[in-house]
Amino acid sequence: MLSKSTEYAIRALVFIQLRNWEQKRPGVGEVAREIEAPEAYTAKILQTLAKHKLMDSAKGRGGGFFFGENQSSLTLYDVIHVMEGDACFHKCGFGLKSCNDHNPCPLHDKYVVVRDGFFEIAKTETISALSDSIRRGDAVLNRIV
């Protein structure tokens, strides 16, 4: 499972993408409301994402968050990596100090399949692809209730 912070980050980026497509640059308040996260905490997360150049920000009046040219194909992996590192893609599912094909734990063979499946999703799915499925109405960003 991803950390709450990572989930907030992913949903925030998707929302920013959706608004950007409408020629808007949402601010912290709007993002926090939309992803149903505490505002001050959302601010910290957006700050982290901007610092790592996953998206861009503009200070001052009329400012907000947005994607620049070279930030269009951001993958889930990129976001996870910045927010919580990539232990989840490498760790032994049985809790050993490392995962090793040639000296496996008893879960290794089966666990690796699942772990790699998640890695594949993370490397393949992009913020803009997720956003697009919402724009098309095939998926939702939040629950009504």
Next chain:
Amino acid sequence: MLSKSTEYAIRALVFIQLRNWEQKRPGVGEVAREIEAPEAYTAKILQTLAKHKLMDSAKGRGGGFFFGENQSSLTLYDVIHVMEGDACFHKCGFGLKSCNDHNPCPLHDKYVVVRDGFFEIAKTETISALSDSIRRGDAVLNRIV
């Protein structure tokens, strides 16, 4: 990813099973040493497992931990359920308040495959099967280095 506590629990149970097969009932100290976990913390975890009847314990001289008759086919799911609940099998991977087939988040279709894959492992793998793969020499309980 499972919590550290859950990992300790699984490894502890596997070790207890291995020792039981040698007609031994290990105590907290022996278990903690083997799974490389802090002793007092291991004690708490074993206490939780015993309280939930996942294995049995005997107090006093010559006491220790062991599996009773009806505790032989303990699944990983049982252990995870007791240690951290089963959110990981139900939660929305995108962080929505619930996961819903008919009102999916943009990750749903792909995420559910991975999540269900893990659920399948958890429901299928048993402590005794994992232990047996170690006894046979096909897998390890800990890393030399």
Next chain:
DNA sequence: TTATAAAAGGATATAAATATCTTTTTATAA
């Protein structure tokens, strides 16, 4: 040029997970 709106930065606070320590209960061996 000043007032205002916005993000950045820094300092704290709270909650949850991980870890330790001490006392109590229980069983057994001497």
Next chain:
DNA sequence: TTATAAAAAGATATTTATATCCTTTTATAA
């Protein structure tokens, strides 16, 4: 019956994740 070994129970401590608050910097509009 007493001393000892072991788990159970309870209290406390530490660390990490989550969350809040206050101040500073920056850009823009009036």
